[in-house]
Amino acid sequence: MRTRILLTFGVGALLLSGVLFFFTYTLTRSNLREREGELGLSEQLISETLGSVRASLILATVITVLVGLVLGIVSSERVVRPLAGAADAARAIADGRLDTRLEPTDDPDLNALTDSFNAMVARLQERVERDARFASDVSHELRSPLMTLAASVEVMVSRRDELPERGQAALDLLVADVARFSGLVEDLLEISRYDAGAVRLTRDDLAVAEFVQQAVQASSMPRSTINLDPRCTSARLNGDRRRLARVVANLLDNARAHGGGAATVHVTPADDSAGHVWIAVEDSGDGVVDIDLERIFERFSRGTGSSKRGTSEGAGLGLALVREHVRLHGGRVWVESRRDGHPGARFVVELPCDALLAG
Numbered sequence: 001m002r003t004r005i006l007l008t009f010g011v012g013a014l015l016l017s018g019v020l021f022f023f024t025y026t027l028t029r030s031n032l033r034e035r036e037g038e039l040g041l042s043e044q045l046i047s048e049t050l051g052s053v054r055a056s057l058i059l060a061t062v063i064t065v066l067v068g069l070v071l072g073i074v075s076s077e078r079v080v081r082p083l084a085g086a087a088d089a090a091r092a093i094a095d096g097r098l099d100t101r102l103e104p105t106d107d108p109d110l111n112a113l114t115d116s117f118n119a120m121v122a123r124l125q126e127r128v129e130r131d132a133r134f135a136s137d138v139s140h141e142l143r144s145p146l147m148t149l150a151a152s153v154e155v156m157v158s159r160r161d162e163l164p165e166r167g168q169a170a171l172d173l174l175v176a177d178v179a180r181f182s183g184l185v186e187d188l189l190e191i192s193r194y195d196a197g198a199v200r201l202t203r204d205d206l207a208v209a210e211f212v213q214q215a216v217q218a219s220s221m222p223r224s225t226i227n228l229d230p231r232c233t234s235a236r237l238n239g240d241r242r243r244l245a246r247v248v249a250n251l252l253d254n255a256r257a258h259g260g261g262a263a264t265v266h267v268t269p270a271d272d273s274a275g276h277v278w279i280a281v282e283d284s285g286d287g288v289v290d291i292d293l294e295r296i297f298e299r300f301s302r303g304t305g306s307s308k309r310g311t312s313e314g315a316g317l318g319l320a321l322v323r324e325h326v327r328l329h330g331g332r333v334w335v336e337s338r339r340d341g342h343p344g345a346r347f348v349v350e351l352p353c354d355a356l357l358a359g
């Protein structure tokens with residue numbers, strides 16, 4: 001667009017001055033020739049005059065083209081700048097910054113575009129917020145009856161022996177389902193907090209080795225092996241202890257449910273960056289197939305293998321939450337194949353950290 005405007009101005013200026021050149025020069029020449037005898041002009045004088053007329057016309061042409069080009073640059077800047085601004089704003093909105101708006105300009109033509117763009121974003125923001133509020137309201141409403149339900153189930157569990165056998169079996173199913181349901185509601189609530197942008201990390205200075213040990217101990221697989229690289233012994237990271245522990249717990253839960261039931265946690269410096277640590281959870285299950293590598297981190301998304309294996313444990317929110325938690329810490333998470341060649345999945349959480357020892 002910029003080049004096109006510039007070309008239009010340049011060619012326009014060239015054409016205009018070319019036409020002027022042609023007329024001025026031919027008119028002057030024919031005038032001089034016509035009155036040559038009448039005025040007694042010498043041949044030399046005529047050619048000198050024509051020469052200087054030509055020189056000044058050439059100079060005028062060059063100046064006109066240059067001025068045309070400068071005007072072209074200025075006006076293409078003026079035209080393109082608001083478009084670049086709109087492109088930046090669209091990118092920011094796509095990245096989730098829904099409060100981005102275009103600044104009004106002093107150009108009424110552009111203002112029509114700015115106004116409708118801003119109105120569109122405002123409606124989009126309203127809609128996204130309404131959806132987020134809906135999920136959060138629903139989970140809030142479900143929370144208190146669920147707590148009552150959990151408390152009543154607890155009472156029944158304490159008197160389990162008094163129930164007939166069939167009653168006990170029914171109670172066990174109820175206990176498992178209430179726990180699953182509460183987990184789901186808590187996860188939904190947390191995810192709607194992310195959507196509303198209402199998550200504030202409670203950051204602490206954590207010793208990585210000690211933190212991983214505690215997180216594993218508090219998880220559903222407290223006996224998992226932890227493999228700590230010597231370079232990470234004094235590594236520290238600044239993070240939200242509860243949320244990062246959830247990340248480790250979710251990955252271990254998954255290793256238990258989808259990954260064959262045993263896991264090893266590896267803590268190593270990142271391969272390609274000096275300021276990051278990798279906390280990797282490896283299992284010996286079937287691994288994750290290629291088409292699922294990205295997809296399983298989406299909400300309510302369960303791997304293609306899950307239904308086949310009939311695991312009815314989760315709703316597919318675990319990894320979505322893991323990704324949100326890690327992203328808020330400025331890190332990344334992904335899944336790959338195990339590096340030692342054995343079958344199994346390797347989930348890597350990359351987090352910024354200090355005090356890694358050079359290896």
Ligand SMILES: Nc1ncnc2c1ncn2[C@@H]1O[C@H](COP(=O)(O)OP(=O)(O)O)[C@@H](O)[C@H]1O
Nearest residue numbers: 254258259296302303306314315316318319345
């Ligand atoms: N360790 C693993 N090995 C193989 N597949 C896994 C593993 N962890 C997760 N997955 C796949 O990713 C999907 C999404 O995981 P998640 O978000 O935790 O949901 P959920 O555990 O509720 O199914 C799972 O349904 C499963 O198919």
Ligand SMILES: [Mg+2]
Nearest residue numbers: 254314318319
């Ligand atoms: Mg899970």
